[in-house]
Amino acid sequence: MTSKNTILITGATGNVGRQVVSQLLAARSGTVRALTRTPAGAALPGQVDVWQGDLSDPVALEAAATGADVVFLMWPFHSVEPAAAIVDTIKRHARRVVFLSSGAVQDGLFPEQQHQLVGRSHARVEQLIEQSELAWTHLRPSTFATNTLWWADQIRAGDVVQGAYGAVPMALLHEADIAAVAVRALTEEGHERAVYHLTGPEVLTQAEQVQTIGRVLGRPLQWRELSHEAARRRLLADGSFPDTFVEPLLDGYADMLAAPRPTIGHTIEAVTGTPARTYRTWVSDHAADFR
Ligand SMILES: NC(=O)c1ccc[n+]([C@@H]2O[C@H](COP(=O)([O-])OP(=O)(O)OC[C@H]3O[C@@H](n4cnc5c(N)ncnc54)[C@H](OP(=O)(O)O)[C@@H]3O)[C@@H](O)[C@H]2O)c1
Numbered sequence: 063m064t065s066k067n068t069i070l071i072t073g074a075t076g077n078v079g080r081q082v083v084s085q086l087l088a089a090r091s092g093t094v095r096a097l098t099r100t101p102a103g104a105a106l107p108g109q110v111d112v113w114q115g116d117l118s119d120p121v122a123l124e125a126a127a128t129g130a131d132v133v134f135l136m137w138p139f140h141s142v143e144p145a146a147a148i149v150d151t152i153k154r155h156a157r158r159v160v161f162l163s164s165g166a167v168q169d170g171l172f173p174e175q176q177h178q179l180v181g182r183s184h185a186r187v188e189q190l191i192e193q194s195e196l197a198w199t200h201l202r203p204s205t206f207a208t209n210t211l212w213w214a215d216q217i218r219a220g221d222v223v224q225g226a227y228g229a230v231p232m233a234l235l236h237e238a239d240i241a242a243v244a245v246r247a248l249t250e251e252g253h254e255r256a257v258y259h260l261t262g263p264e265v266l267t268q269a270e271q272v273q274t275i276g277r278v279l280g281r282p283l284q285w286r287e288l289s290h291e292a293a294r295r296r297l298l299a300d301g302s303f304p305d306t307f308v309e310p311l312l313d314g315y316a317d318m319l320a321a322p323r324p325t326i327g328h329t330i331e332a333v334t335g336t337p338a339r340t341y342r343t344w345v346s347d348h349a350a351d352f353r
Contacts, residue, residue, distance in 0.1 A: 067092035068129055069248055070156070072117050073136030075104050077208045078162055081241030082134055082248075083110060091249040097126045118144040120151060127155040132248050135187075136162040140179065140306065142186040149190040158197040158254075160247045162240070163188055165204040165259065166314075178317065179310050199247040203260040204324060207234040207344040210271055212303070217275065217283065217352045224286045226293030227315035228269040233261035233324045236339040236347070243333045253333075261327045263338040271341060278345040279352060290316070 069086060073079035074096035086094045087109055095111040098104045106112055115122020117138065127133065133156045135148075152159055166181035173186035191198045213223045240260055247253040266274065269285035276283030288296065290312055297308045318324075330338040345352075 067131040067249070068095055068111075069093065069132045069134065070095045070097065070126055070130035071134045072097050073134075073138060073162070074098055074106060074110070076136060076138075077206060077237040078240050078244070079134065079136060080106075081238050082244050083107065085238075085241050085245045086248070089245060089249065091245070092131075095126065095130060097123070117148060120147055123148060123151045127151055130156050132156055132158045132160070134160050134162070134244055134248060135191075137184060137187055140183060142173075142183045145183075145187050145190050149187070149194055149196075153194040153196050156196065158199075158248075159191055160199045160201065160244050160253075161187060161191055162244070163200045163202050165202045165261075167202055178314060180314075197254045199253045199255075200257045201240060201243060201247070201260060202257060203235050203240050204262065205232045205234055206240075207236055207262070207341055208348075210234070210275070211348070211351055213272065213275070214352050217279075217281075221276075221281060221283050222286050223272045223283060224288050224293075224296065225268060226288045226290050226312060227319055228285045228287050229267050230315050230318045231265045231267050231323050232271075232318070233263075233265050233326055234271065234341045234344065235260055235262045236344045238347075239330045239334075239338045242336070243330060246333050258329050258333065259327050260329055261324065261338070263326060263340055265324055265326065266341055274342055275345050275352060278342060278349055 069092055071079050071082055074083050075098050083094055096106055097113050097115055099116050101112045101114045113126040133152050164180050164184040166178045167185045173182050173189055176182040176185050188200050216223050243258055272283050272285045294308055297303050298305055
C-alpha cells in the first residue's frame, strides 16, 4: 500500500486504539482518521482527522468510512446486533479491515457454540467479516495488562489488593504490542486471512501481578483472596465498573483457573521483529496511574 491510504480507527480513544493512532502517525503511514463519540474530550493528536459519531450509528459510520481504504475495527458492544450493518458499511468503502477480536474466541466452534459471551460476539463479527469481500486480519489478544488498572484505587489507598481467583495465570499484553501488530496489518501486505493469537512474554498469576506492581512502586503490596460472591459484591458496589460485566468477568476467571495454563506465543515478535514487552515494563510505563 502507498502512503496515500486513509486509515479509519474505531475505538481510537481506547487502550489499543490510541496506541494504533500514535504508532501510525509515527510511521507516517497515510491519513489517520478517528471515530469518536466525543471529539471534544478525545485528546487525539492534531494531525488526526477526527469524526464524531457512534459506531452503531449507520449515518455516522457511513460518513467516517467514506474515502477510507483500511479500517481498524474494535468491538465495544456486548451484543452483535449492529454487526451486520457495520461490516456492510465498511465493506462498501474499504478494501481491508483489521479486527481487534479476542483470545476468548475458540477455533473450531461456530459463534453460537462459543463458551463465553465475549467469544460469541467476537466470533460472530469475525464470521461476518470473513463472509464479506473485505481482505481481513483478526487479532486475538489474550488478557490486556490495562485490566490491572482496576486495582489502582486499592493500591493508592493501601498495600492490599482484594480480589477473587488470585491464582489465575495470565499472559498479560502491553497495548503497545497489540497496536504494533495492528499497524503492520493495516499498512503492509501479507497479513490477509491471518488470525494472530497474541500473548505477553510470560505467565503471571493475579497475585504475582500485584507483587510486580509493588516491586516497581517500591511498596510491599499483597493480594488478599476473596470468595467469588464477595468479589461480586465488591465489583457491583464499584461505580466505575459496569454491572453487566461483573458476572462474565468472574465466570471468565473461574474458567481460566480450570483451563490448562496459558501458553506463550511468539506472534508479536514474528510480525513486528520486536519481542513482546514484559508486565514489569507495562507497570513502569503506567506507574503514575497507581500513585
Ligand atoms: N481487556 C481485555 O483483557 C481484552 C482481551 C481481549 C480482547 N479484548 C477486546 O478489546 C476490546 C477493548 O479494547 P480497548 O481496551 O482498547 O478499548 P477501551 O479502552 O475499552 O475503549 C473503548 C473504546 O470504544 C469506543 N466506543 C465505545 N462505545 C462506542 C460506540 N458505541 N461507538 C463508537 N465507539 C465506541 C470508545 O470511544 P469513544 O468513547 O471515544 O467514542 C473507546 O475508544 C473489546 O472488544 C474487548 O473485548 C479485551
